[in-house]
Amino acid sequence: MDTKRQALLLLLVLTIFPFTIKASSSGGIAIYWGQNLGDGTLTSTCDTGNYEIVLLAFLNVFGGGRVPSWNFAGHCGDWSPCTKLEPEIKHCQQKGVKVLLSLGGAIGSYSLSSPEDAKNVADYLNAKFLSGQSGPLGSVTLDGIDFDIEGGTNLYWDDLARELDNLRQQNSYFYLSAAPQCPRPDHYLDKAIKTGLFDYVLVQFYNNPSCQYNQANGDATDLLKSWNDWTSSVLPNNTVFMGLPASPDAAGNGYIPPNDLISKVLPIIKQTSNYGGVMLWDRFHDVGNDYSNQIKKYVKRPVLRFVTKVSEAIVGSISASLNSMFPN
Known part of the structure; x- marks a missing residue:
């Protein structure tokens, strides 16, 4: 290959290779925390080393002029100051665990009444949870906001995503995640997800027989098709x-025994370029069933091997194109 082709090949590889690295997430576990005192503390949760993301569940009253309120099931009173979580949140972040606030849940009173209402909610979340200023959780800068919208209306969640994105572009970047049900399109979050603004999509592959694992016969066909x-x-x-129950009683149906997940599901879904890992509902059930401990080493993807394989394919394709453009 002559000097001109070598230089052009090097330039193209250096341009494309960062995207190859980004696409090859190593895989991790996200866990919802806050719906049972049996969760344990945030500190003990993050000290397990099992989780990449912890989602605080839930801010379940907001929008439409409502006074914001949460349900942390005894970890904190109903909207009493929960500044005791400040050092625990910072402890998790120091250990490299992302801590997000989850909006919604199955029980609550929330909805958005207009694009202006969405902007007001975004400004509130930014000021109270994402800016480091004093707020209900103390002076914390959470790593992002999760949309677990399962009630109210399906209006203006896309506006809320865009408003939050505007704020993170202006200030410090934070993550956005969405937790839709597995039937597509999701009734509440479809328009929001189509904005493309969510870093993480934590799909709930449970309580939805049409797109979940069939434990009765061990069939993963519907699950993998939906994935x-x-x-x-x-x-x-x-x-x-891939969102899953952490124990058989964590959801009505859709539980996958750890050995089945390891042998039948993970080897297939880890081949997907935008695979991120496994989301579990929830920490309380994970404590009782030890689910994350059983699967964590299998959730990760061998990053270097994946990157090398993709990079070799890209370089080969570029080289072939250059040979046709600059024949000897």
Whole structure:
């Protein structure tokens, strides 16, 4: 290959290779925390070393002029100051665990009444949870906001995502995640997810028989088909997590025994370029069933091997193109 082709090949590889690295997430576990005192503390949760993301569940009253309120099931009173979580949140972040505030949940009173209402909610979340200023959780800068919208209306969640994105572009970057049900399109979050602004899409593959694991016969066909539908429908930079119950009684149905997950599911979904890992509902059930401990080493993807394989394919394709452009 002559000097001109070598230089052009090097330039193209250096331009493309960072995107190859980004696409190859190593895989991790996200966990919801806050719905049972049996969760343990945030400190003990993060000290397990099992989790990449902890989602505080839930801010379940907001929008439409409502006074914001949360349900942390005894960890904190109903909207009493919960500044005791400040050192625990910072402890998790120091250990490299991202801590996000989850909006919504199955029980609560929340909705957005207009684009202006969405902007007001975004400004509130930014000021109270994302800016480091004094707020209900103390002076914390959470790593992002999660949309677990399962009630109210399906209006203006896309506006809220755009308003939050505007704020993170102006100030410090924070993450956005969404937790839709696995049937597509999700009733509440479809328009929001189509904005492409969510770093993480934590799809709930449970309580939805049409797109979940069939434990009765050990069949993963519907689950894997739905996974492929989701991972191919979102933007490549939207990392998808497979959301699962952490124990048989964590959800009505959809539980996958750890050995089945390890042998039948993970080897397939880890091949997806925008695979992010596994989301578990929830910490309380994970404590009782030890689920994350059993699966954590299998959730990770061998990053270097994946990057090398993709890079070799890219370089080969570029080299072939250059040979045709600059024949000897």
